[in-house]
Amino acid sequence: MLFQYYPSVPHSYKYELHKDMNFAAAHFIPASSAGHCADMHGHTYVADITIVGNELDEAGFLVNFADLKKLIHGRYDHTLLNGHEEFNGAPGEESGKFPTTEVVAKQIWERIEAYLSERPNRPHCLQVLVRETPTSYVIYRP
Template sequence: MMQQIYPTVSHPYRYELNKDFHFAAAHYIPHEKAGKCSQVHGHTYFVNVTIVGDQLDETGFLINFQDIKKLIHKRFDHTLLNDHTDQFSDKDHERFPTTEIVAQTIWEIIQKHLDTLPNRPKCVQVFLRETPTSYVIYRPKDGDFRE
């Protein structure tokens, strides 16, 4: 993976963890205005997630790096994203597997897991590169976190 500098998120937390990983997946955008993207095609998605918190767990981690990758890579690698009907929809435009929605979905999956941890870390940014020249950043708003 190439060295990448990502946009940073300002936050008041003591610790910030960033994890890079990638996965290969196909998708299509089920709308006539999507042009060529309405046809099945694939990408190697490059992901960076930023997790923050003030408390470490009993192992001295905010969260184990490998746990982050497992949550996403194991689920989506070498799949057709549209087949993940628990996350994406061919009917609801707010759940089409666009890069924006895939980034939001990655955040939702990771944050749902973080919410189960006693030290309560937060995912504050998902950077998702779809092609060498195109990427999306998803940043949740304060109200998106459970307290």
């Protein structure tokens, strides 16, 4: 795997953790403006998740890397993204959106942040980067 450093933003937390992972998934964007992306096709997505915090847990982790992989890779790998409830609905509706790279990045952030909010050491997801192709990626920062 290529080791790569991604853009980050300044923060005052003591720890900054990055987890890179790949997942293979198909999607389509059922919109007239999507061009070829309206047809079902697949990608090997690369996601970089940035977690920050000041306190480690009882094991000495900000968060366990394996837990992050299970949350994202375990949910999306070898699936049709359009089949997940978080990607149902019309563009602009809060109930769901088409699985564009932007929306995938936001949904990954929401999934991880919900998990982190229950941890006693209170880490936060600072950003999620999703690379759809070798030349195209999106960063979501709330």
